[in-house]
Amino acid sequence: MPLPTTIITITPPSTSCPAPIFPPNRPHFPPRNLFTTKTILHNHRPTMANLSGFGFSIGSRLVASSGTSGSVADDEVRTLIEYAAGEGGATVGDDLVLLFHQLQYACKRIAALVASPFNSSLGKHKGLSGGGASAAGSGRDAPKPLDIVSNEIILSSLKNSGKVAVMASEEDDTPIWITDDGPFVVVTDPLDGSRNIDASIPTGTIFGIYKRLPELDHLPKEEKALLNSLQKGTNLVAAGYVLYSSATIFCTSFGSGTHAFTLDHSTGDFILTHPSLKIPPRGQIYSVNDARYFDWPNGLRQYIDTVRQGKGRYPKKYSARYICSLVADFHRTLLYGGVTMNPRDHLRLVYEANPLSFLVEQAGGKGSDGKSRILSIQPVKLHQRLPLFLGSLEDMEELESYGDVQQKVNPGYEV
Numbered sequence: 001m002p003l004p005t006t007i008i009t010i011t012p013p014s015t016s017c018p019a020p021i022f023p024p025n026r027p028h029f030p031p032r033n034l035f036t037t038k039t040i041l042h043n044h045r046p047t048m049a050n051l052s053g054f055g056f057s058i059g060s061r062l063v064a065s066s067g068t069s070g071s072v073a074d075d076e077v078r079t080l081i082e083y084a085a086g087e088g089g090a091t092v093g094d095d096l097v098l099l100f101h102q103l104q105y106a107c108k109r110i111a112a113l114v115a116s117p118f119n120s121s122l123g124k125h126k127g128l129s130g131g132g133a134s135a136a137g138s139g140r141d142a143p144k145p146l147d148i149v150s151n152e153i154i155l156s157s158l159k160n161s162g163k164v165a166v167m168a169s170e171e172d173d174t175p176i177w178i179t180d181d182g183p184f185v186v187v188t189d190p191l192d193g194s195r196n197i198d199a200s201i202p203t204g205t206i207f208g209i210y211k212r213l214p215e216l217d218h219l220p221k222e223e224k225a226l227l228n229s230l231q232k233g234t235n236l237v238a239a240g241y242v243l244y245s246s247a248t249i250f251c252t253s254f255g256s257g258t259h260a261f262t263l264d265h266s267t268g269d270f271i272l273t274h275p276s277l278k279i280p281p282r283g284q285i286y287s288v289n290d291a292r293y294f295d296w297p298n299g300l301r302q303y304i305d306t307v308r309q310g311k312g313r314y315p316k317k318y319s320a321r322y323i324c325s326l327v328a329d330f331h332r333t334l335l336y337g338g339v340t341m342n343p344r345d346h347l348r349l350v351y352e353a354n355p356l357s358f359l360v361e362q363a364g365g366k367g368s369d370g371k372s373r374i375l376s377i378q379p380v381k382l383h384q385r386l387p388l389f390l391g392s393l394e395d396m397e398e399l400e401s402y403g404d405v406q407q408k409v410n411p412g413y414e415v
């Protein structure tokens with residue numbers, strides 16, 4: 001029997017997509033100064049109605065933690081902004097809420113950017129496919145186009161918040177002074193792990209927030225920008241990361257616990273899914289680039305040899321996991337426990353080590369350079385690098401007991 005010849009016409013969705021431009025060419029959205037905490041909360045209330053169509057139950061961690069089961073009632077859904085504004089327990093002040101409102105907006109734009117089919121053409125248009133040269137980084141550290149665009153997105157959001165005096169970014173040689181009366185200082189790695197982007201491996205934004213130091217107000221802009229940015233991690237008032245992966249996760253702490261929010265693409269809200277995250281006191285995973293084994297000091301080799309044979313303080317054989325994307329490796333460690341590390345002088349104290357140490361401490365874990373607590377180290381240079389070890393309390397104590405864990409040989413690896 002002859003097959004019927006049916007002509008199928010595919011009608012494109014009526015909501016046609018404008019050609020993507022990164023960053024989108026929209027003047028000040030969300031508009032500057034139009035928002036108060038109240039208007040933000042009023043205009044951005046997600047309901048279960050607009051979530052339920054997806055046939056999944058959100059907030060399972062909320063359900064588990066409250067000891068109930070079944071679907072989550074509408075009033076149990078908390079957005080990042082509601083949480084920050086006090087409805088979920090944190091009271092951080094209106095200025096910080098407004099700043100977070102802009103930060104989450106910036107990160108949603110970056111999430112769209114990293115998932116865009118137009119990434120490669122972005123590089124070509126800008127003539128930056130090999131990465132631009134910068135004093136802050138050279139060789140394999142040279143910024144890639146997506147780093148640069150993400151940096152611009154964050155800077156523009158921080159400016160729009162009206163709440164930030166200075167931004168120091170891993171992508172900029174020097175901090176940028178934004179406004180004299182901004183109460184906050186923001187340090188950021190706008191897009192960590194971007195060398196993996198062509199393979200669609202997870203990436204992340206890392207940020208830390210300090211108060212502007214009023215005692216420096218009289219200094220010239222360059223000087224006060226630098227000194228405000230070189231604050232110790234113990235001064236952090238908030239920190240966070242945003243993981244761009246199969247889910248977009250905004251994990252943050254205002255100094256009272258670490259909480260993670262998952263982006264609900266149907267509403268555009270970050271929904272509280274992991275309140276009061278606690279890193280397990282002991283994990284069974286170590287995370288390190290172990291191709292560097294022969295450049296490691298004896299202490300680190302012995303530690304890894306011991307735990308992978310199940311001969312450590314915890315008598316089970318450890319597993320290895322290494323994505324080579326700091327935010328992703330850190331996020332997994334926070335959830336499953338164990339230790340994630342980069343033992344050579346590679347990661348940056350100001351933009352990476354301090355914010356992530358703040359988060360891991362708030363979750364009950366530890367952040368160290370192998371000898372000292374990260375948050376207690378006084379930064380002396382903006383782009384200062386150091387060995388970084390983050391993880392479960394017991395794993396970290398065991399690792400540090402080997403003494404000699406910092407990799408001194410750092411030959412500049414090709415990949």
Ligand SMILES: O=P(O)(O)OC[C@H]1O[C@](O)(COP(=O)(O)O)[C@@H](O)[C@@H]1O
Nearest residue numbers: 140141192193194289324325326346
């Ligand atoms: O090459 P190594 O030592 O494994 O370093 C990998 C680490 O470097 C990073 O890619 C950051 O380095 P860049 O700033 O050079 O991108 C992290 O995401 C990752 O954890």
